[in-house]
Amino acid sequence: MSGSSPRPSYAALFRIPHARRTFAAALTGRLSYGLVSLAMMLSTTHATGSYAVAGTVMALFGAASVFLSPARAALIDRHGARRALIPMASLYAGLLTAFAATAWRPGAPALVIGALAVAAGTCTPPLGPTMRTVWSRLVPDEKLLRRAYSLDGVLEEVLFVSGPLLVGAVVQWAPPAAAVVLSALLVWAGTLAFALSPPVAGVRPAEAGAGRDERRWRGGRALAQPVVVALGVGLSLGAVDLLVLAFAGQHHHGADTVAWVLAALSLGSAVGGLLNGAVDWRLSPGARLPLTAGGLGLALLAAAFAPDLGTLTAAVACAGFFVAPALTTSYLIADAAAPPGFRTQAGAWVNTAVNAGSSGGAAGVGLLVGQVSLGYCFAISGAVSLTAALVSLRAAPTTAPAAPVPPAVRPTSRTSAAEGEATPEDAAPSRL
Template sequence: MSLTAPPAPAPRITYGAVLGSPYVVRLLGGTLTGRLPNGMVPVAILLWVTATGGSIAFGGLLSALYGLASSVAQPVKGRLMDRHGQTAVHLPAALLNSALLVALPLAGPHGGPALATAIVVAAGLSAPSLEAGLRALWPSVLPDPRLRHAALALDTGTQGLLYIVGPLLVAALASAHSPSLALAASAVLGLAGTVAVALTPPSRHWRPAQSASRGPGPQRRLTSPGLVLLFVSLTGVGFAIGAMNVWAIAMAKQHGQDMLSGIIPAAFSTGSFLGGLLYGRRAQAGTATGRLVIAGGAFLAGWLPLLALLGPYTATTAVVVPGAFLTVVVACAYQATDALAPAGRTSEAYAWLILSIGAGQSAGTALAGRLAEHPLDSAALPAVGAAFALAVLLAARSHTVPARSPGAGNAAASPRATYHHPNSTSSKHT
């Protein structure tokens, strides 16, 4: 009989341990503050246009252009971060973005629609890529994979709060003063949050790993079948979100309750936040791709009750379920991307992930707008997007062989890329 004692179970991960780790609160809080303009600026632009005598159609166009420009520029900024570090990209982008947001209400009325459009597009293109940057920092800030798993879930889950707090803050500022003040507040918050992140030692000293192959071979490419199929699948996730937002407006119109257009997306975001909290406390089992397929199936199942054409209160409750699994899908997608992307290209890969969801969301919004007058079609579109995402994920399983182990893309190869964690006895490379 063996007298060897069984190994002691690993201590349970708590969010207190995550938030108590060096720099986590500053990085997470700074990123959320710096990204708050994502939820503020589109609403503020729309209110500013209508307040200055423009049409709702033109205001909606400018809002859409800001979001589209911000999404399209993500991979470019991700690649620049992989080459030159985060601070060198974040700070100039934030300064330019904030300056343009402040300039819009000053120059827009005098230059006409053309100048306003140019300023909005330039502001969107220069929005700092804080989300991709933060995901690249977690391996250096939290070397323990379990803490990193909880931090990623917390980070992903709290993103929904941006689209609850942001529009409410804009509405309050515009009502109390003017939409111009809301734009100025967006500029200040975006710059303050970005500076808080960019000046932390982890961000200042972050550098990506150097690939073992510097040639144009497969290790250096982001076009592997696994990554491409993963990004294509995420367009379906974004499609479901965009269609849900329009469906909420259609529900509000159908039932004569204007508040539903905001309450339903808020319930969805609340589910996302709660799902992130629960997921982050659970131990990881299996591969990131396997967890992603399971979460994708649950995400699809969460949308199916909408096909019963639920009443407003039941529908509001129902969207909490797919919202909860959205966080799991996105968190697993980041982990799968980290495993599949070649070393030295992680920030750019994360940026393509963000762009994929954003592009799908725009497509879902556009198609749902055309079908908004048909209740069943409108309610079915989120499930259609989720079904597409799951189908592509299932097809991609044979192609998702990791290029390296998760987190490996954040280990630096050069001395200047070394970041020394204050609580460690050895250098951690980022």
């Protein structure tokens, strides 16, 4: 451990040189991801008049964003964050702007809109994983690093709650495509400020010859445990959104009540994430991870017996309490397991698992609703998370991962120090 205090506070993170500026820039860019899905969906519906086309376009955009995330993270590991992120964000923002221009008025061709959406999704900058890599380089203390990851996850949750509210404000006075333009501006400005900050200059290309280490690392089980849990959490959460909507309809509540229930889920996740970062755990991350996934599963099983919306809200809030800790711990394990030069990719695999799981959970439960009772659907979603917890026990590494190495003693790359002192290497959601 470094000479930091035994119980460093969250405020200690912002006393680290350049941390406040770098984190604020990353959050600005990531706010774009809270807007973009709803903005693109509304724009496509406005332009084509078809919900089916809008759904297809969003599925294509999401697939390109999610499943190519590890490949984009590999570019950052291979070429350095600054060299990879700026062109990536510029191309992504440009394609979003082209999408907005095409979808600004009704009558736009669906094929062109779809092609632009796929192209934009292919270029989505992995700001979340890269920021987590920067945290792992900036923070020498394991306890403080857990606080950094927890705060990162909680604020990301806030961004995804506030993003749709911004879209709603924009469409009051402009076409939905204007919200897509706003998303493009946020991601470009935020990524540029982030990439030009001194700590990001240290996220440099992997050492020459590291490919052999990469092949050995990928052949092991280092990422099995965090990826399994992230996938299970994503599947469960993807199901919950639709199940809450169906439950509200079944009990004759308006759609506005759904927002409050899902807000309780986010609030529970925020509280759980902050407490997870503040507590000095005796258990190792590998031992805690199955417990968080199991807690989520048990809370969703309890939701299966909810007789009314108030009880369901309480159960969903309890489920949320385990979400941020599960994902934060998954990222910590992935970061500790990855060799130097591959941490961004490690975080991106966890990120891909939770996002792919969320999409799969929504699709899967959509087939079940109407076929079986909602209670059984909630129970199945809880069982998925419990299964992930059990599987992760078997996937846990037999040896504990090494604690994060302080930046001062981590190996540096051969990139000249003139490109920016600070910290070499990598990491990138819930989400993008």
